[in-house]
Amino acid sequence: MLFKIIEKDQFRRLVGILLDSIEVIGPKQIDIDKDGKPVHQYLPVRSFAELDLDYETTEYSAKTYFLPYKENLSTYRFGDAEWKQEIRYRLQPRAIVGLHACDINALLKLDKVLARDFFPSPYYISRRKNTFIVGLDHMPGEHCFCKSLGTNTVTRGFDLFLTDLGERYFVAVDSDRGYTLLQQVRTSDVTEQDTRDYLEARKRIAAAFKTEVNIQNLPNLLDIEFESEVWKKWGGKCLSCGSCAMVCPTCYCYGVTERVSMDNTEGAKIRQLYSCNLLDFAAVAGGLNFRPRRETRLKYRYYHQHRGFVETYEEPKCVGCGRCSRVCLAGINPPDVIRDLQAEVQS
């Protein structure tokens, strides 16, 4: 990995260069919540001033720019007893500025599902390759537990990654296009002092985590506690609304529906993100539902996050961003659920 130092005003210029040529997405304050805290979302920005790089988290993850909530997979044109299929992928390049390490790690996890091995998705790959990513280190918020999941640092999956050193950024460069862009502004080489400052900053971040979860042996624990009362307790609270999956940076489950235009000349195959907590997630034709109860659906969600995904990819699907507990109307907080399960074994 190449490292560079960039002054903050030069970084502003760099974002300006991006803004001049492509769409730029970044953390933008959109509101203030009931406690007076700012509410952020990743949204398109038109100037550097609209970016709020000092944000703690966003309500939604940046997943929506890679796996939109609704995407047209193909269009059908109907003729006389005939049809033609048309497939289009998104080609317009864009940049996301200010993505935190957990969210970049989330993209790496999505890459494993959607861009590797069997059936890589051209819809996803097209969006991923056409997105320039500038990552950013941050001090953890109250509910961040990414450190417990090993996703508080990131070494790939971005173009540039910044660590704030006061008046300057320590930049990790992970792509040729990132390096090329850096050359359009003034940067300097890393000095020994910069390295010391960088390591110090990293240490400060690591020490600031307030929420911790022990995920050791969690896959086995989930198997052992499959019939646990803990699921009834949390399942009883769950409203089966699916909000957690919508804001999750790694949830990729979806449903496909088809539509026909009013004049019957066109049809569309539409993919819409879904949630395993929704009632009909596993319902089959004929009326059988493999997961009719709320607690089995909630349990399945944890199962996929912390067991199934581990089995396939040797890491949990969860990145510890805490968005699902922020959004949950019933107050279901993953660290609490996991701690409850662990307490169950000890009791």
Next chain:
Amino acid sequence: MSTVLHPYDVTKESEILEPLDFNRRSRLKHYDKTFRSQIINIIRLTDKEKLFHVRIIDPAERERFAFLPGQFVMVEVPGYGEVPISISSSPSQKGFIELCIRQAGVVTSVLHKARRGAIVGLRGPFGTSFPMEKMKGHSILLVAGGLGLAPLRAPIFYVTENRADFDQVHILYGTLDPSQLLFDYQYEEWRRIDGVNLAIIVEKPDKNWTGPVGLVTKLLENIDVPMHDTYAIVCGPPVMFKFVCNMLSRMGMPRDRMYVSLERRMHCGMGKCCRCNVGSTYVCMDGPVFDYWTVMNLKEAI
């Protein structure tokens, strides 16, 4: 400054023209492409089930399409939706595939209204298959309950077409009542094949029924094969294969020699949409064919 990021166009990736490899290989550009296919024949089986003969229209695509017994395809009716259907025909049959479809939901109801000549979409084949090569040289029990005969018909064809490769062959089939018997015009053909035992049982006989009455497990009682050295393929509703597999186990058959086919909701067939997940296993990629030992270890599979 339009050179910051050059657009990447996935459609410019080279076309991969190697054999489909039973679709286990990634084919980036064919990810969401459906083979335009024509329904060339419709055969009424019962009140609720019809057999569709479906032919891929493009000759080159048709030539490259190959599947193994137990695999399934996604059948799409544009504008209505897509459903996973197991292939009911012989893997050696070229030109068209046969799909036995019960009228159950939106898409299957439309298919039941379709006339011959209609054009539908096919994706696939997907999923694992029954390990027929491994079963060679052994006795084999082919057990179906109800609609389970649809996925079982492909291995039945495989076994009857390669009869000399297997020791004893028993086909056991049970349904609720005689009106639900599928492929009844084929029983005579299977019975006449040298060394194939076909036994059919119904739970609720009508006045013309002369065969045995009861559950399919009852047919197993009369089977005398060296169980430790026999393979079984069991297709049917979960409660049925649970009983059959437990009985076979008691009779001495190792659980990893019994193969079952699971049914789940599917929206992609490619290990993406998660709708078919059992615990954490994708039925579309790791299944639909599993050995019973694996199924027993899957939480909430049966």
